[in-house]
Amino acid sequence: MSTLFDPINVGKLTLANRVAMAPMTRNRSDDDGVPTALVAEYYAQRAGAGLLITEGTQPSATGQGYFATPGLHSDAQVEGWRAVADAVHARGGRIFAQLMHAGRVGHPDNKTTPELVAPSAVAAPGEIFTRKGMQPQPVPRALEEAEIPSVIEEFAHAARQAVAAGLDGVEVHAANGYLVHQFLGPTSNLRADGYGGTPGNRARFAIEVVRAAAEAIGPEKVGIRISPAHNIQGVIEDDEQATAATYGTLVDAIAPLGIAYLSYVADPRSALARDLTARFGGVTIANDGFAAVTSLESAQAIVSEGLADMVAVGRPLLANPDLVERWRSGATLNEANQATFYGGGAEGYTDYPALV
Numbered sequence: 001m002s003t004l005f006d007p008i009n010v011g012k013l014t015l016a017n018r019v020a021m022a023p024m025t026r027n028r029s030d031d032d033g034v035p036t037a038l039v040a041e042y043y044a045q046r047a048g049a050g051l052l053i054t055e056g057t058q059p060s061a062t063g064q065g066y067f068a069t070p071g072l073h074s075d076a077q078v079e080g081w082r083a084v085a086d087a088v089h090a091r092g093g094r095i096f097a098q099l100m101h102a103g104r105v106g107h108p109d110n111k112t113t114p115e116l117v118a119p120s121a122v123a124a125p126g127e128i129f130t131r132k133g134m135q136p137q138p139v140p141r142a143l144e145e146a147e148i149p150s151v152i153e154e155f156a157h158a159a160r161q162a163v164a165a166g167l168d169g170v171e172v173h174a175a176n177g178y179l180v181h182q183f184l185g186p187t188s189n190l191r192a193d194g195y196g197g198t199p200g201n202r203a204r205f206a207i208e209v210v211r212a213a214a215e216a217i218g219p220e221k222v223g224i225r226i227s228p229a230h231n232i233q234g235v236i237e238d239d240e241q242a243t244a245a246t247y248g249t250l251v252d253a254i255a256p257l258g259i260a261y262l263s264y265v266a267d268p269r270s271a272l273a274r275d276l277t278a279r280f281g282g283v284t285i286a287n288d289g290f291a292a293v294t295s296l297e298s299a300q301a302i303v304s305e306g307l308a309d310m311v312a313v314g315r316p317l318l319a320n321p322d323l324v325e326r327w328r329s330g331a332t333l334n335e336a337n338q339a340t341f342y343g344g345g346a347e348g349y350t351d352y353p354a355l356v
Helices: 037-045 075-090 145-164 179-184 199-217 240-257 271-280 296-304 315-319 323-329
Strands: 008-010 013-015 019-021 051-057 095-099 127-130 133-136 169-174 222-226 261-265 284-287 310-313
Touching: 019 323, 037 075, 075 095, 075 145, 095 145, 145 169, 145 199, 169 179, 169 199, 179 199, 179 240, 199 222, 199 240, 222 240, 240 271, 261 271, 271 284, 296 310
Parallel strands: 019 051, 019 310, 051 095, 095 169, 169 222, 222 261, 261 284, 284 310
Antiparallel strands: 008 013, 127 133
């Protein structure tokens, strides 16, 4: 029986344990999308987790949705991430950048490039936080079929940029209502061309993004995160049969590539999660909800029951930079300060105390 503290091989990496840091937006990069020295310190503090997965990182200026989020499309951003990679590696850690194109989620006030693009001209519901306060989310421009290959190339370019920065790999964000997920969902993808209309067509964009990233840097350096039926940010997948068909098509197509892992946001005991895990046949990372696994007991159960090979942990790792050691020793945990989650400086970011 595997334990949370056993090493594991992921791609060509040997990870020290089976705890992955879940990607969490923290809004601490500069106005040009460059990770700062504070960002490097934040990730380095958490290098004791088996694999760090960064906050969502835009592959292009158009892909930005929130302010003060990092990118991987400029030379300055590469240098910022190089400092992060070096700091994490100096402490023996491993780190993948999550590539996140926000698609229709965003606002012009949050971006240097004001346009929002999506599979279809359907606005995300509700409001979004901007530097001017909460504002309604605009209607995006629907991507023309002829320009979709250029968007896919943005992901491939960002993957190459990540490797150039010294990061260990990338995770394609195909979850939580952002662009790749918007193509997967029937309420956000109303297309009638080769990228919509059927489960197979809706899965096509995600397949092509993963394939392009794998060809760019090697499949062993590429992971993917999905959230089937998570029903978030207006991407509603409430037809069980269609959802199973869409994600079954996706996983069947990417499994032969030999990518590093499949990460999913779903109940790991659900029939859908079990089916996709079996179809994938490689390393899986489970995340049982939007806030990620919340306790040692829930994390250990997932691994010991063979439901997944690793677990993605969010808030406990945000508040406890040495979480793995605290869990191993049974030490008391720090409580997360929700008021400091998004934006600001060191408070609630790099000032959580460690055991030593």
